[in-house]
Amino acid sequence: MVERRLTSHTAPPxxxxxxxxxxxxxxxVVRLLRRNAEMFQRKLGASIELAGVADRSxxxxxxxxxxxxxxxxxxxxxxxxxxxxIVVELFGGLEPARSLMLKALESGKDVVTANKALLAQKxxxxxxxxxxxGRSVGFEASVGGGVPIMRTLREALAGDRQxxxxxxxxGTCNTILSLMTDAGAEFAxxxxxxxxxxxxxxxxxxxxxxHDAAHKLCLLxxxxxxxxxxxxxxxxxxxxxxxxxxxxxxxxxxxSIKLLAIAKDDGSAIEARxxxxxxxxxxxxxGVAGAFxxxxxxxxxLGPTMYYGQGAGQLPTATAVLADVLEIARHxxxxxxxxxxxxxxxxxxxxxxxxxxxxxxxxxxYLRFMARDQPGVLGAIASVLGRNRISIASVIQQGRGLTGxxxxxxxxxxxxxxxxxxALSSIGKLKMVEPSPxxxxxxxxL
Amino acid sequence: MVERRLTSHTAPPxxxxxxxxxxxxxxxVVRLLRRNAEMFQRKLGASIELAGVADRSxxxxxxxxxxxxxxxxxxxxxxxxxxxxIVVELFGGLEPARSLMLKALESGKDVVTANKALLAQKxxxxxxxxxxxGRSVGFEASVGGGVPIMRTLREALAGDRQxxxxxxxxGTCNTILSLMTDAGAEFAxxxxxxxxxxxxxxxxxxxxxxHDAAHKLCLLxxxxxxxxxxxxxxxxxxxxxxxxxxxxxxxxxxxSIKLLAIAKDDGSAIEARxxxxxxxxxxxxxGVAGAFxxxxxxxxxLGPTMYYGQGAGQLPTATAVLADVLEIARHxxxxxxxxxxxxxxxxxxxxxxxxxxxxxxxxxxYLRFMARDQPGVLGAIASVLGRNRISIASVIQQGRGLTGxxxxxxxxxxxxxxxxxxALSSIGKLKMVEPSPxxxxxxxxL
Numbered sequence: 001m002v003e004r005r006l007t008s009h010t011a012p013p014x015x016x017x018x019x020x021x022x023x024x025x026x027x028x029v030v031r032l033l034r035r036n037a038e039m040f041q042r043k044l045g046a047s048i049e050l051a052g053v054a055d056r057s058x059x060x061x062x063x064x065x066x067x068x069x070x071x072x073x074x075x076x077x078x079x080x081x082x083x084x085x086i087v088v089e090l091f092g093g094l095e096p097a098r099s100l101m102l103k104a105l106e107s108g109k110d111v112v113t114a115n116k117a118l119l120a121q122k123x124x125x126x127x128x129x130x131x132x133x134g135r136s137v138g139f140e141a142s143v144g145g146g147v148p149i150m151r152t153l154r155e156a157l158a159g160d161r162q163x164x165x166x167x168x169x170x171g172t173c174n175t176i177l178s179l180m181t182d183a184g185a186e187f188a189x190x191x192x193x194x195x196x197x198x199x200x201x202x203x204x205x206x207x208x209x210x211h212d213a214a215h216k217l218c219l220l221x222x223x224x225x226x227x228x229x230x231x232x233x234x235x236x237x238x239x240x241x242x243x244x245x246x247x248x249x250x251x252x253x254x255x256s257i258k259l260l261a262i263a264k265d266d267g268s269a270i271e272a273r274x275x276x277x278x279x280x281x282x283x284x285x286x287g288v289a290g291a292f293x294x295x296x297x298x299x300x301x302l303g304p305t306m307y308y309g310q311g312a313g314q315l316p317t318a319t320a321v322l323a324d325v326l327e328i329a330r331h332x333x334x335x336x337x338x339x340x341x342x343x344x345x346x347x348x349x350x351x352x353x354x355x356x357x358x359x360x361x362x363x364x365x366y367l368r369f370m371a372r373d374q375p376g377v378l379g380a381i382a383s384v385l386g387r388n389r390i391s392i393a394s395v396i397q398q399g400r401g402l403t404g405x406x407x408x409x410x411x412x413x414x415x416x417x418x419x420x421x422x423a424l425s426s427i428g429k430l431k432m433v434e435p436s437p438x439x440x441x442x443x444x445x446l
Numbered sequence: 447m448v449e450r451r452l453t454s455h456t457a458p459p460x461x462x463x464x465x466x467x468x469x470x471x472x473x474x475v476v477r478l479l480r481r482n483a484e485m486f487q488r489k490l491g492a493s494i495e496l497a498g499v500a501d502r503s504x505x506x507x508x509x510x511x512x513x514x515x516x517x518x519x520x521x522x523x524x525x526x527x528x529x530x531x532i533v534v535e536l537f538g539g540l541e542p543a544r545s546l547m548l549k550a551l552e553s554g555k556d557v558v559t560a561n562k563a564l565l566a567q568k569x570x571x572x573x574x575x576x577x578x579x580g581r582s583v584g585f586e587a588s589v590g591g592g593v594p595i596m597r598t599l600r601e602a603l604a605g606d607r608q609x610x611x612x613x614x615x616x617g618t619c620n621t622i623l624s625l626m627t628d629a630g631a632e633f634a635x636x637x638x639x640x641x642x643x644x645x646x647x648x649x650x651x652x653x654x655x656x657h658d659a660a661h662k663l664c665l666l667x668x669x670x671x672x673x674x675x676x677x678x679x680x681x682x683x684x685x686x687x688x689x690x691x692x693x694x695x696x697x698x699x700x701x702s703i704k705l706l707a708i709a710k711d712d713g714s715a716i717e718a719r720x721x722x723x724x725x726x727x728x729x730x731x732x733g734v735a736g737a738f739x740x741x742x743x744x745x746x747x748l749g750p751t752m753y754y755g756q757g758a759g760q761l762p763t764a765t766a767v768l769a770d771v772l773e774i775a776r777h778x779x780x781x782x783x784x785x786x787x788x789x790x791x792x793x794x795x796x797x798x799x800x801x802x803x804x805x806x807x808x809x810x811x812y813l814r815f816m817a818r819d820q821p822g823v824l825g826a827i828a829s830v831l832g833r834n835r836i837s838i839a840s841v842i843q844q845g846r847g848l849t850g851x852x853x854x855x856x857x858x859x860x861x862x863x864x865x866x867x868x869a870l871s872s873i874g875k876l877k878m879v880e881p882s883p884x885x886x887x888x889x890x891x892l
Contacts, residue, residue, distance in 0.1 A: 148602030156594030159768025322605025
């Protein structure tokens with residue numbers, strides 16, 4: 001509970017935080033709480049106090065104000081303490097994070113978290129529990145690090161209907177693609193460099209295969225369209241098969257390759273997909289380099305808006321956590337919770353949405369076939385595409401290769417995935433074309 | 447007051463709006479209220495009803511739901527009606543907007559406005575009145591049209607300290623400068639074109655001389671730094687003296703020219719200025735073209751973030767008005783007002799801030815002298831600059847001119863305005879140099 005100090009009539013009330021997990025972001029939260037304590041007090045008329053930290057391996061660090069009396073290994077007891085107002089969950093992962101968050105909400109505490117994996121998979125349970133107990137779940141830090149896209153979708157764009165969301169929301173992938181594009185590195189080399197500089201994990205699978213972006217896209221979809229989507233419903237393709245050759249062909253065609261998380265709402269179904277995407281070099285998203293994130297939103301009345309900033313890192317992510325803490329603290333000090341529902345709509349109104357099957361999705365495509373350098377190849381490929389209602393917008397055919405195969409690059413007009421898959425399967429049976437051509441989707445009209 | 451309808455137990459409560467002024471943006475508000483009524487009802491659990499419109503010349507338009515019973519010429523009586531919850535002020539200008547807003551707040555109504563001129567000049571009175579009566583003033587629409595920069599500074603960045611704000615916040619100026627840059631038009635021609643396409647007013651003074659941007663900058667400063675500044679304290683210089691020649695020299699030097707509203711807080715004083723500014727062509731702000739707006743914020747922990755979108759127009763601006771209406775409606779339905787204070791800090795904490803005199807501001811400069819094409823000119827100019835502690839970073843000296851004068855372009859390292867003004871005054875006395883050289887400030891490190 002928010003406590004009015006008894007020692008003095010003029011002392012401000014206290015809002016007490018419990019921190020679950022004190023890794024990179026947790027330490028950032030501790031730092032900012034100290035550094036900006038006086039500012040928070042002026043803004044709130046209340047002090048925010050770190051009342052306890054649960055962490056398996058944290059050692060006391062008095063220079064950060066992490067006295068040993070604050071540190072515990074027993075997260076459940078910390079969450080159960082009646083003097084705690086807000087639980088900041090930074091453990092990540094499904095358990096024990098889920099159980100601890102539910103316990104916190106059930107005992108009247110508010111929760112702030114950066115846990116996109118948990119919210120994408122168990123968000124319905126958590127948001128409904130929060131609504132039942134009249135508590136808040138702040139999760140600004142879960143998408144885009146310090147980029148305030150969650151509250152923007154929930155509140156700033158609340159008067160409008162969102163049509164589409166395009167996000168560069170995985171800093172590891174964007175760093176790798178930037179290194180490939182700017183330094184001419186192949187994927188493996190760029191990944192290695194990103195790992196050396198701490199911008200990619202030792203096991204980078206979750207990032208480079210697009211799963212992290214898919215989790216985040218579920219939260220973007222929830223806020224943009226009021227629909228809860230499971231990550232398994234998101235078509236997900238990572239960047240590990242993007243080659244330097246494709247990046248260079250993209251450049252020739254006027255495109256940059258980005259790992260985009262894309263969601264669209266055509267009014268009857270939701271499209272949700274994460275994959276390497278060619279976008280026009282002049283588009284604002286194309287200039288988003290390195291570990292930066294950006295979310296480009298197309299709204300019905302407002303048109304396009306873009307939100308850009310550091311998508312990860314200790315202090316940027318901690319600022320997002322603290323924005324949520326301050327908002328909740330304000331409501332607690334006022335003794336009432338009139339914050340917007342976590343997903344913009346009351347939890348009872350948010351429903352699972354119909355997801356458009358990937359087969360029905362329309363896109364333009366970049367296709368790279370490796371073909372024998374002999375007459376008739378182009379015609380053979382083109383006629384299979386034509387039979388499948390796919391029309392070709394442009395072709396790049398390169399000179400003679402040393403290995404006997406040459407790349408044939410085609411850019412198509414808009415076509416359905418179903419038709420394209422059927423065409424590629426037929427082309428794969430042609431003797432003169434190597435199997436498994438490269439396919440990269442193009443977003444021309446974003 | 448929010449009224450529970452008496453006709454049915456299940457009917458949702460009503461929130462009633464009064465609209466003052468139904469010009470471009472007002473009509474947009476009316477349209478969105480109709481178009482999105484069902485969505486608002488789902489989000490709020492309440493209906494938003496347009497209860498009255500005060501406008502001097504509006505005619506009934508049943509296709510928009512503007513029945514004649516809703517329309518009045520008597521704004522004061524509309525504001526005084528006890529059934530009104532929220533007054534949306536879109537008259538613009540100082541009076542009667544100011545008196546009507548104060549009346550509304552004093553009688554327990556909340557206010558939403560797009561009136562940057564009024565808030566910049568009389569904001570202290572209005573925000574204090576709102577705080578005294580426990581009411582809200584929403585003003586998202588006053589800066590950046592549909593770009594949600596106000597609530598971002600107030601809430602999303604609340605956990606951090608802002609260091610600097612750079613805004614492209616006048617669509618007219620940005621349109622004109624884009625036309626000059628992309629189509630090679632001179633200022634007068636570009637202004638004429640912008641007027642033809644409705645992107646510049648018949649009397650464009652407020653925009654092109656930078657006053658509109660200065661008003662908006664006062665609001666950005668209030669939210670970024672918690673300091674109330676009068677527009678007269680903002681150094682303001684418009685774009686009417688920017689020439690195509692300077693735009694072309696800027697390009698040679700790697701810069702774009704934008705009208706930037708710049709505010710910095712070095713911890714002891716606030717710097718606030720609006721003027722044509724050269725920024726590196728690769729900076730994200732340089733790509734913001736035409737009527738688009740963008741605000742680039744440098745924060746201590748978060749680093750840079752940018753917010754981009756349509757800075758004006760009927761529907762984009764109306765979405766910002768409606769975001770405020772929805773937020774206030776939510777609080778009214780809950781029967782309590784726990785929204786953040788209008789300026790982030792409680793009104794009692796916001797104070798007039800110390801403004802750094804323009805003489806003390808440090809900047810790099812682009813200087814264009816028109817000089818006689820004779821030996822010694824460059825040396826004479828350079829030595830005056832040197833005597834005034836201004837060091838030259840690069841020089842462009844063009845070939846022989848037909849008129850006897852040639853442009854001498856200099857880019858300086860960082861120097862104080864005081865020193866630069868003294869130097870220019872001395873150089874103006876040189877016989878071989880025409881008076882009134884062109885000076886454009888450069889922001890290299892934004």
